[in-house]
Amino acid sequence: MSPHTPTKLGLAPPFATPPPRPNSDSLLSPAAMAQPSISASGGPSLPALNVTPSRPRASSVPPSPATSTPGKNTVQCRSMTKAGKQCSRQIKLPSTHSYLDPTPALYCHQHKDAMFTAQTGFYVRRSGHADRFVEFSHYIPQYLQRDTQLALRVEMEKATSSADVPGYIYTFEIRDPKRPNVTQLKVGRAVNLNKRLDQWDKQCGSKVQIVRGWWPGTVEADGEDNGANGSLLKGNIKAGEAGPFCHRVERLVHIELADLSIHAPYLEPGWPKVNNSDPSPSATSASSSPSPKKAAAKPCPDCGAVHREIFTFPCPEKGRYKGREWDLIVKPVIEKWGKFVKEYYA
Template structure:
């Protein structure tokens, strides 16, 4: 998603006018592949401090390890009864003392994921905020409604807003977001997709093939995606077969991108809003709220109330994270197109956001 300079319109409005997709999800029918967003440029180095002329004894200072943007510093530590303290700030400038039990879908499917949670009052306040100014692009106002679908649950919408507004972390690095489909004949009504990040894509593909091989694993794609090689052989360069993958250029801030993608995919996997016949239809906004709307009702058969419990892998014994099990659509435009029309557009959308505004 390139960011043009010197335009009279805001960048958010240019995104909304120039993108034929709603929230990145592709409607049925022929589609035109979206162009790969432009990677962010490197931040300028900090100004050097002038040296002091006075003689002082040298003091050794231990280096501070910065966390990646996708890993907030212990925002919520669950208690014995499963409640956590609200991450909101009161008018007195102190952390809210309310204990809450509700959590975004990512916490239900991945209990170890550290996600900031908010009480009803602070969630309502956050959902009333219309947008924010980009930390990267001067005077670029980003509207939440242009990026966050209204069919997601309110706690997921809050978590996405908080993650979007954070400035970039110096510990975050360029990389790739890849997706494997794990084919399991024992669960024909589910499509299992592992969506993770890698700095060395080819090496990560090889590791997965050797580590866990009891089930067939099919590489579906990666972001930013393949680019043409020097001899122009686009067909060979777009291969998804092991041993023929050419990763191409890395995308920026893969930690932040992975967290945004996981938050939305977890909601799709747990609540399955795409099974609703009214999926993608605009919802009415709540009276008095800015940029918020009531999410669609859970369709029959939706696993909304059932937590997706992590189980040890039969091959390596580890509990694999980043695996999302989506209920297969039995009819409609999404039947057999869960990757193409649901998962891939989510990755492309948040890749464009990170490239343009973070």
């Protein structure tokens, strides 16, 4: 996403000096932040957030949340012991999991290693259809943290729910001239796309929110309407047909985007050929950077909610990804998981 001259609340060009690399597992301050084809082509500051809407939306039955310890930032290991009981170990929440609701599956060191090496994929089971094997490596990149990779494995294998209705995954850019070195993208789901876009304007209107795209629609001219379908202007958007299991797609997208925004592996020179799944990262990895100061998430000044669909990406100072966080980093994640759900579960 290219920076633009702000009109109301626009993002200024990136700083000449690149933002410092985030700590591999650090929690960054999320103050005042407002994933098939997408509708448009296209020192970190704050971490990723997902929006908690003010109204209920159709959703699939979520996985049972990890057991938390009151007053502590820990959860109980999700793995089962040989005795058939849930492991009693408590694990500190990684920063990516802290911003996802419900909390993704998390495992202690012993069970994490076992889970990671136990199998390379799983069988998709659908009534009336032949079982199909899915390789994890075809969808889960190694530049993600090991906890993130395991969380995605669990979500990929989950059974579908009849409550998970068709819908859309939309993306806004939140423009804020006070934060020129980051790109803020709101990635959410909607059953009625145009209605949802209008609601956000009314609910949180103090910041300019620019539509960047949506899944599974397209803004490409179809040859019959002279490009009239190619608009990203609110009130002029033709949503097209909804995609299946939009809650499932959103969940997979959010887990991956939380990792990309907080750990920013795309800032590493070798990305995407970067391996952060090693339990003992090398000194050259993101985890070797100084740990930034932690801060609690703050409620939105407009609606009072703590938004958890907003992901803040440190802007690359140079290279292929400079100004292209949306079309080269975020958009492909949405396309990938939308394609996965369509191919194996629709």
